[in-house]
Amino acid sequence: MIEVDGLTVIYGRGGAAVPAVAGLAMEVDTYELVAVVGPSGCGKTTLLFALDGLLSPTAGRIRIHGEEVRGVRRDVALILQDAGLLPWKTVRANAELALRIQGRKETATKVLADLGLAGFEKRFPSELSEGMKRRVGIARALALQPRVMLMDEPTANLDSITREHIQNLILGLWWEMGFTGVLVTHDIEEAVFLGKRVLVLSARPARVVEVLDNPGMGEPGYRGTPEFAAQVAHLRQILGGNGP
Amino acid sequence: MRDSLKMVLRYLVAMALITAVWAGVSWLLEVVRGRQILPTPWDTAIAAGETLPVLAAAFGTSALRFLIALSLAFLLGLPLGLAVGFEPKLDRYLSPLIYLLYPTPPVALLLFLYLAFGLGEVVRLVVVVMALFFQVVVAAQGAAKYIVPSHITAVRSAGATQWQIYRHVVLPATLPSVLTAARVSVGLGITMLYIAETKLGVLLGPGAGLGRFIEYYTFRGDISLAGVVGLALLGLLFYVVLELLERVLCRWKFVGARGGT
Numbered sequence: 001m002i003e004v005d006g007l008t009v010i011y012g013r014g015g016a017a018v019p020a021v022a023g024l025a026m027e028v029d030t031y032e033l034v035a036v037v038g039p040s041g042c043g044k045t046t047l048l049f050a051l052d053g054l055l056s057p058t059a060g061r062i063r064i065h066g067e068e069v070r071g072v073r074r075d076v077a078l079i080l081q082d083a084g085l086l087p088w089k090t091v092r093a094n095a096e097l098a099l100r101i102q103g104r105k106e107t108a109t110k111v112l113a114d115l116g117l118a119g120f121e122k123r124f125p126s127e128l129s130e131g132m133k134r135r136v137g138i139a140r141a142l143a144l145q146p147r148v149m150l151m152d153e154p155t156a157n158l159d160s161i162t163r164e165h166i167q168n169l170i171l172g173l174w175w176e177m178g179f180t181g182v183l184v185t186h187d188i189e190e191a192v193f194l195g196k197r198v199l200v201l202s203a204r205p206a207r208v209v210e211v212l213d214n215p216g217m218g219e220p221g222y223r224g225t226p227e228f229a230a231q232v233a234h235l236r237q238i239l240g241g242n243g244p
Numbered sequence: 245m246r247d248s249l250k251m252v253l254r255y256l257v258a259m260a261l262i263t264a265v266w267a268g269v270s271w272l273l274e275v276v277r278g279r280q281i282l283p284t285p286w287d288t289a290i291a292a293g294e295t296l297p298v299l300a301a302a303f304g305t306s307a308l309r310f311l312i313a314l315s316l317a318f319l320l321g322l323p324l325g326l327a328v329g330f331e332p333k334l335d336r337y338l339s340p341l342i343y344l345l346y347p348t349p350p351v352a353l354l355l356f357l358y359l360a361f362g363l364g365e366v367v368r369l370v371v372v373v374m375a376l377f378f379q380v381v382v383a384a385q386g387a388a389k390y391i392v393p394s395h396i397t398a399v400r401s402a403g404a405t406q407w408q409i410y411r412h413v414v415l416p417a418t419l420p421s422v423l424t425a426a427r428v429s430v431g432l433g434i435t436m437l438y439i440a441e442t443k444l445g446v447l448l449g450p451g452a453g454l455g456r457f458i459e460y461y462t463f464r465g466d467i468s469l470a471g472v473v474g475l476a477l478l479g480l481l482f483y484v485v486l487e488l489l490e491r492v493l494c495r496w497k498f499v500g501a502r503g504g505t
Binding site for chain 1: 401413416417
């Protein structure tokens with residue numbers, strides 16, 4: 001369970017201070033997958049980095065499983081935008097990077113195979129397609145067998161077929177592994193497809209302005225239903241835009 | 245494999261070309277000045293054959309000296325350069341210092357170096373290390389400044405210590421530029437080696453380094469020139485070794501979309 005209370009993050013000091021997040025409150029139940037949407041540059045990534053313990057809040061509290069977050073936690077994994085692969089490491093070394101840093105001996109062999117990357121272990125990222133790179137990024141997080149999964153726009157800049165493929169993959173993994181997830185996205189369809197609830201953030205500094213319950217989420221077929229279309233239209237209306 | 249064969253072939257062609265130009269210049273000078281000024285490649289080859297044991301000893305000594313100097317420059321310069329480039333605080337305080345010292349040629353300090361270290365092996369190494377050290381520092385610093393932030397986030401989010409950030413990101417990210425800079429500095433390093441072995445090697449025999457060899461045989465132009473060829477080959481040797489090192493250590497640079505497979 002993730003509890004965020006009065007989270008405020010301010011970059012810089014004095015006259016140059018930029019508030020990125022201001023008094024944000026949210027809760028994510030254990031095994032719940034929550035999508036967070038909001039205008040570009042509204043502080044979504046800042047929120048995610050704070051949840052991951054990468055930056056300390058200026059004010060407010062973040063608790064994961066009842067413990068206050070004071071740094072990077074081993075049961076929390078972060079999937080970075082554009083995967084964040086290290087170009088000098090092979091697919092296997094990238095997938096096992098977080099394990100090795102934590103001094104763990106496990107391998108990522110099974111995870112890589114599950115994600116359809118068997119046979120590519122010795123390749124370098126520059127030899128992979130964009131979709132494969134994202135899967136390696138996901139493999140790196142999964143290899144840790146985390147209880148909490150934080151995802152920063154995992155399908156940004158992908159073509160629509162690959163995007164749906166990765167979205168289905170994330171949904172399947174959520175069913176299979178049962179993690180608590182926070183997915184940050186600016187894609188309205190993605191938020192409705194992957195969020196049991198969708199939190200809508202304000203423009204910078206970010207606050208939660210609306211919460212959309214989305215009980216129908218959970219099946220790959222959800223995309224084709226009228227309910228999905230209605231939720232997407234509703235969310236679009238909340239965000240006040242005419243297009244995604 | 246075929247690529248390396250082609251590379252060797254290209255070097256052979258280049259050597260043949262240089263030899264031909266050399267022979268041409270030698271002939272031209274002889275015609276213009278009425279006597280031999282620049283020994284021909286042929287004369288030089290014969291001279292090299294005559295003094296082969298001494299020349300080989302000089303080459304070996306110089307190669308070892310340069311290898312030690314280059315390794316020391318890396319050992320000292322790489323950690324400093326990476327830290328200064330990567331830690332903004334160190335950058336603010338140490339960069340002015342580095343930029344002030346960087347353009348100061350160690351040659352200009354020869355007298356003081358000699359007084360401080362005497363005429364032993366140490367002073368010759370110091371001169372070469374000083375020149376290469378700043379090349380490595382400046383290259384490492386420049387490369388470490390522009391590390392992709394998401395690469396740092398990737399390891400920090402796994403809980404990396406500062407040491408692990410250097411090991412997994414900073415060092416491998418900068419290694420290609422540092423090795424390239426080192427390759428470019430080989431020319432400067434060889435020049436410094438020559439100066440160290442001549443100006444600071446007057447007490448030595450001709451086998452104690454190519455610089456000393458060249459100076460020792462000043463009045464035998466053909467033998468002296470053989471030493472110069474040796475110096476050129478020494479530079480080439482290190483250039484090639486550094487290139488091979490880059491291909492082995494930075495294999496990722498040579499695969500995929502950016503390199504030819």
